[in-house]
Amino acid sequence: MDIRELITKSSVEQRKALLNKEVSAVELTEEVYKQVDSVDEKIGAYNSLTKDFALETAKKVDEKINKGEEIAPLAGIPLALKDNINLKSYPTTASSKILSNFVSPYDATVSQKLKANLIPVIGKANMDEFAMGSSNENSATKIVRNPWNLNKVPGGSSGGSAAAVAAGEATVALGSDTGGSIRLPGSYCGLVGLKPTYGRVSRYGLIAFASSLDQIGPITRTVEDAALLLNVISGHDEKDSTSLNQPVPDFTKDLRKDLKGVKIGYIKELCSDGLAADVASAVQKSIETYKSMGAEIIEISLPLIKYSIAVYYIIATAEASSNLARFDGVKYGYRAKDVDTLYDMYVKTRAQGFGDEVKRRIMLGTYALSSGYYDAYYKKAQQLRRLVKNDFDNAFKKVDVLLSPTCPHTAFDIGSKVEDPLSMYLTDIATITANLAGIPAMNVPVGLDKSGMPIGLQLQANCLEETKLLNVAFKLEEAVQFNYSIPSMTLV
Numbered sequence: 001m002d003i004r005e006l007i008t009k010s011s012v013e014q015r016k017a018l019l020n021k022e023v024s025a026v027e028l029t030e031e032v033y034k035q036v037d038s039v040d041e042k043i044g045a046y047n048s049l050t051k052d053f054a055l056e057t058a059k060k061v062d063e064k065i066n067k068g069e070e071i072a073p074l075a076g077i078p079l080a081l082k083d084n085i086n087l088k089s090y091p092t093t094a095s096s097k098i099l100s101n102f103v104s105p106y107d108a109t110v111s112q113k114l115k116a117n118l119i120p121v122i123g124k125a126n127m128d129e130f131a132m133g134s135s136n137e138n139s140a141t142k143i144v145r146n147p148w149n150l151n152k153v154p155g156g157s158s159g160g161s162a163a164a165v166a167a168g169e170a171t172v173a174l175g176s177d178t179g180g181s182i183r184l185p186g187s188y189c190g191l192v193g194l195k196p197t198y199g200r201v202s203r204y205g206l207i208a209f210a211s212s213l214d215q216i217g218p219i220t221r222t223v224e225d226a227a228l229l230l231n232v233i234s235g236h237d238e239k240d241s242t243s244l245n246q247p248v249p250d251f252t253k254d255l256r257k258d259l260k261g262v263k264i265g266y267i268k269e270l271c272s273d274g275l276a277a278d279v280a281s282a283v284q285k286s287i288e289t290y291k292s293m294g295a296e297i298i299e300i301s302l303p304l305i306k307y308s309i310a311v312y313y314i315i316a317t318a319e320a321s322s323n324l325a326r327f328d329g330v331k332y333g334y335r336a337k338d339v340d341t342l343y344d345m346y347v348k349t350r351a352q353g354f355g356d357e358v359k360r361r362i363m364l365g366t367y368a369l370s371s372g373y374y375d376a377y378y379k380k381a382q383q384l385r386r387l388v389k390n391d392f393d394n395a396f397k398k399v400d401v402l403l404s405p406t407c408p409h410t411a412f413d414i415g416s417k418v419e420d421p422l423s424m425y426l427t428d429i430a431t432i433t434a435n436l437a438g439i440p441a442m443n444v445p446v447g448l449d450k451s452g453m454p455i456g457l458q459l460q461a462n463c464l465e466e467t468k469l470l471n472v473a474f475k476l477e478e479a480v481q482f483n484y485s486i487p488s489m490t491l492v
């Protein structure tokens with residue numbers, strides 16, 4: 001296969017080419033950098049590149065292959081790393097001015113795992129500042145454009161990670177998901193995006209947004225690639241006190257299992273009102289596809305979904321206001337000049353260093369946590385969060401997997417929601433509850449709408465049931481065959 005074409009394929013196909021010595025890992029990495037050179041000015045997927053590291057890693061892979069040694073399943077596969085995950089000796093900015101001069105002094109646990117598996121990191125992917133957003137328009141660096149249509153958003157907050165994979169600037173990516181930031185960009189860019197069970201993947205070295213919701217996960221072209229990358233990053237980590245001490249299965253083991261008798265519940269509240277027509281019919285078609293495979297389809301009602309955005313924006317902002325208190329200009333990052341007093345330095349540093357959306361969240365969160373309002377807002381939100389979790393627990397007594405669209409509509413025009421934060425927040429109506437409940441959830445691309453933009457289906461499973469989730473996703477992918485589509489601009 002021609003190397004230009006190879007960079008748009010799955011890791012599984014690239015691995016075959018590496019092992020058959022049709023192409024070397026260094027050549028594959030260099031070809032991906034050529035692609036970055038030719039398209040990234042238009043896309044804006046990367047904040048910075050990590051070329052020395054990528055080529056050094058690729059060289060190690062080639063040495064092993066040439067010596068006939070075994071290589072890990074994703075060794076030599078080019079990866080985009082979201083710019084809120086530390087990679088030692090390289091910048092980690094979280095797309096914020098306040099971290100614009102920050103160089104990671106240590107590796108995140110997931111970065112250590114990438115290194116152990118000899119996975120070349122191509123660069124640090126652009127994102128919404130501190131992962132706050134749904135469109136990647138909140139980046140202090142630059143906006144990211146959707147490779148399927150450059151006038152549309154790629155989704156956020158892991159927009160750079162997704163755009164890089166869709167545009168052939170990486171084969172796989174890591175993003176982080178606090179309320180949908182892996183799944184929404186997956187949906188808008190026609191990719192698989194998986195948010196694992198809370199605690200499945202270590203958060204050590206991930207810049208915290210809302211610690212009880214944040215989780216790192218894969219963004220890939222195929223379900224199998226997502227399973228392979230989840231194999232790499234999962235596992236207990238004593239450096240993260242919320243990391244689960246649970247065995248990690250091989251997530252690829254059940255991918256091809258047939259679905260006879262599997263119970264799939266479609267979420268009534270997310271599958272009826274307010275969907276774009278093409279999204280509604282894609283959901284319907286997916287349900288029919290599952291039926292034809294012998295799965296049992298059941299209607300599930302989750303009435304608390306209507307409160308989920310409100311609950312999320314209290315909890316997430318409360319945690320963010322506390323997490324972001326550390327950015328004070330003292331220990332690291334940007335520091336305002338021309339200041340008179342210590343207090344003045346704090347105020348000016350934060351006023352100049354944070355963008356509007358981050359400031360909005362800090363103010364909201366501080367308000368929700370202040371005495372007098374704590375019981376009315378924060379405590380109520382926590383109580384509702386428990387009820388949302390109970391609803392899921394009950395649902396998973398009846399079904400194996402839940403189905404809904406990932407978003408009621410496809411990618412929107414750049415600029416169309418920036419003035420209206422509430423309508424931006426509503427794009428996460430289908431994704432947010434998985435973070436509140438801690439359950440695994442993923443996006444699977446199922447087709448294009450009439451304007452040629454990808455449509456995503458969301459599947460969710462009970463805690464630690466990623467293997468089942470990936471099986472149900474794989475079967476749909478196999479039937480839909482969407483994973484063979486690439487945006488037309490990718491190879492021009």
Ligand code: GLN
Pocket residue numbers: 131132133134156157176177178179180181182209316428
């Ligand atoms: N869009 C949501 C927010 O703005 C979720 C972001 C995320 O998952 N990091 O908070």
